[in-house]
Amino acid sequence: MRSETGYSLSTKIIFYVLFVALVVLVSMFFVFEHIGKKTLYEVEKEKAKLVAKMFAPQIGINLYLGFEDKVNKAIEQIMTEKDILAVYLVKDGEVLKKVKRSQKAAASPIETFEIRMPVYEPGGSRQIAVLKLNYSSLHYKEMVEKMTQLLLIFFSIATLLFIALAYQIRQRLMPLKKVAGALADYDAKGDLMLECESEDREIKLIINAVEEMHENVSAYMELQENMKQILSQKVEEKTAQLWQQLHTDQLTKLPNRRALMEDLSKQSEALLAIVNIDDFTEINDLYGHRAGDIILKNFADTIMELDANMVYRISGDEFVLVKKGKFHSEEARAFLKEVRSKIEKTHFYYEENRVDIRVTIGATIEESPMIEQADMALKEARKQRKPIMIFSSEWNLETRYRENIYWIRQIKSALSQKRIVPYAQPLYDLGAKRIKGYEILVRLIKENGEVVSPYKFLQLAQKSYLYHYMTMQMVEESCAFFQDRKDLTFSINLSVEDILNPETVSHIKEKIIHYGVAHRVIFELLESENIEIYPEVESFVREMKDLGCQIAIDDFGTGYSNFSYLIKLKVDYIKIDGSLIRNIHNDKNAQVIVEAINDFAKKLGIRTVAEFVSNEMIYDKVCELGIDVAQGYYIEEPMQLEKI
Amino acid sequence: MRYIAILLIFLQSLWGYAYNELLLDAQSRIYPKLLMLEENISSRHEISPIVFTVVYAPEDEFVAERVVQKIESYYDHSFSGIPFEVEMSAFDELELSRHKDAIYILKGDDDQMKRTIKLAMKEKIPVFVYDFKDLRFGALFALTIEQSTVIYLNRAALHKTGLLFAPSLYGIVRFVDAE
Secondary structure (H helix, E strand, O other), X not given: OOXXXXXXXXXXXXXXXHHHHHHHHHHHHHHHHHHHHHXXXXXXXXXXXXXXXXXXXXXXXXXXXOOHHHHHHHHHHHHOOXXXXXXXXXXXXXXXXXXXXXXXXXXXXXXXXXXXXXEEOOOOOOEEEEEEEEEEOHHHHHHHHHHHHHHHHHHHHHHHHHHHXXXXXXXXXXXXXXXXXXXXXXXXXXXXXXXXXXXXXXXHHXXXXXXXXXXXXXXXXXXXXXXXXXXXXXXXXXXXXXXXXXXXXXXXXXXXXXXXXXXXXXXXOEXXXXXXXXXXXXXXXXXXXXXXXXXXXXXXXXXXXXXXXXEEEEXXXXXXXXXXXXXXXXXXXXXXXXXXXHHHHOEEEEOOEXXXXXXXXXXXXXXXXXXXXXXXXXXXXXXXXXXXEEOOHHHOHHHHHHHHHHHHHHHHHHHHOOOEEEEXXXXXXXXXXXXXXXXXXXXXXXXXXXXXXXXXOHHXXXXXXXXXXXXXXXXXXXXXXXXXXXXXXXXXXXXXXXXXXXXXHHHHHHHHHHHOOHHHEEEXXXXXXXXXXXXXXXXXXXXXXXXXXXXXXXXXXXXXXOOHHHHHOOOOEEEEOHHHHOOOOOOHHHHHHHHHHHHHHHHHOOEXXXXXXXXXXXXXXXXXOOOOEEOOOXXXXXXXXXXX | OHHHHHHHHHHHHHHOOOOOXXXXXXXXXXXXHHHHOEOOHHHHOOOOOEEEXXXXXXXXXXXXXXXXXXXXXXXXXXXXXXXXXXXXXXXXXXXXXXXXXXXXXXXXXXXXXXXXXXXXXXXOOOEEEOOHHHHHHOOOEEEEEOOOEXXXXXXXXXXXXXXXXXXXXXXXXXXXXXX
């Protein structure tokens, strides 16, 4: 409720009236002071002028005719006017006549004012004298005093009227103040006591309106109270329902991951096992999602019958069993074996089809974080293809994870600071006996300047979706570097992920066009990545070849070596896998394979590249076998672009 | 001869009219001034002089001469910058065509007085008389010295002549109605 601030309405009205009254009175005072007094003064002056004007012609003609006695008479007549204190008739600077009233003329000069009236010759305009009158201001002062008295009486009456008016206003508005007082502690549920009486119609109307409003508000409040209770009840029901939904898996009606997290926060010692249904996607794919849902429901029913305290479904095909108590590893393993055995002995049906389920279980008996530990155990079980794994702190999984996190941070930092840099290793043309180009190899430069080989970070980069940023950076920098080295080719390694990423492909196209290097760039694709199964790869190769680029298949001889796609993709180079070249000088089998690959490539018009040429014997052998290009430490090791 | 002259003067004074010297003096001073209050006088006499003629009975020639001398001493051939001449003429010799501006008639017999004033008024010539009683013949102005100086203005003569004077004059004169 707002606190009472400012002045009351009655006070304000009184202030306004006082203000208006003051303005009026002050205006009147000033009007009187500045206009009234001046007017009175002017009236007195005019009176004096009138006397002078009246007698001046008479004096003029008598003066003209030389009737001094008549002049004197006229002056005497002037002096009969009681306010005239002295008369002077001055001719040519000489006072001809001078009459003074004895008793009043002695008064202060401030109390008189002087009127000068020229006396003209009769019928002419020639001034023959000046009539000077000393006029008493006594009458003027009396008038001013009278006016001042009247004004004071008026002010006094106005003040009395104002006080009466103020009293009346306050009295008339008093009921409103009482209403406001009653409303200040207004409680819609209580009774409204308005003990005020007024004869004024407007005040009565306000009081009636307030009473009526109180009745309406009370009724409305009662209604609101009822509605509030109903709503509160509904909200409670809905909250419980939402809480239930939030903590329950809608398909199996088991508690979900959120419920598990909350329960674990209260749990100290327990066995927690994540039970993952193996190859559940295959069930979905084979029988459809509806079948998958039915089997999941049945699976939930089965798992609930096991000897566990709590069962949760935490994701599509993952369930969690929690068994309270302190367990040894062997006890836990025995329990989990029993669980697995029971599940795998249970037959699940969808319509007429029997679906056998196998599970992998990752568990922990360690303290928090239990879910993460059980998850690590599950991953390890999958990795080692074991049905049950119980987390052990001796695995050092955490160390591995920390390393991964460290390298991912390194990669991100290097990317943002442009410390992922291209190195280049020469490709030596064995026929022309000269370096024909370079293969671009990625390196990470640590903040301390240490150069890191891609084996340490490339795989992690691929997993963390940072790989395509690295590729874009390599493409940009190598294209920029080789744009002015028009006698050299340069090879850029691309993974299937790069080609499947439209953003990366668009970036590659834009850069090779921008730098005008399309006819000198060779894209190396890894044979081991099953590139032949992706239509996007074929499309990319066609597009690049249309631009003038060349295609090389890297590590050829390690995969299935499906030769048909070499023709399909119109490959320009085959880079024979290093494992075949590394011992070629003393491994007959390797020699045979390389020779076969080389012959086949030659027949298709594809040039061959031997990697890992690390010594002279290997170099001689690849020369002998007719390989076109050699690459390896024997030729030169990878170097910074600036050193080319 | 001298004795004869003294005798003549004596006889003159013996048979001539009696004049109040003070009144003559006042009239000599004021009559020209009254004439100058006529509204059109100055416009009629920018170049030609105003001729103020003193008319007398033959036996009053010496009086007339004195009057002329008095007026001339007061106004010295010029009045407020306008040329001013004083002449004298006996009743019989008066030529109104020449003495047309104003005539100042001293004493005379009633017939002479009456005839002269009648002719002058006919010519709209303002007539000043020495004797107040002569206003009855239709003269325009007379002046007496009573308790104070009084100027009489004949209202009938004023209407007859149609002359206009400075309005302030009307405030100080005493009007009489005499045909």
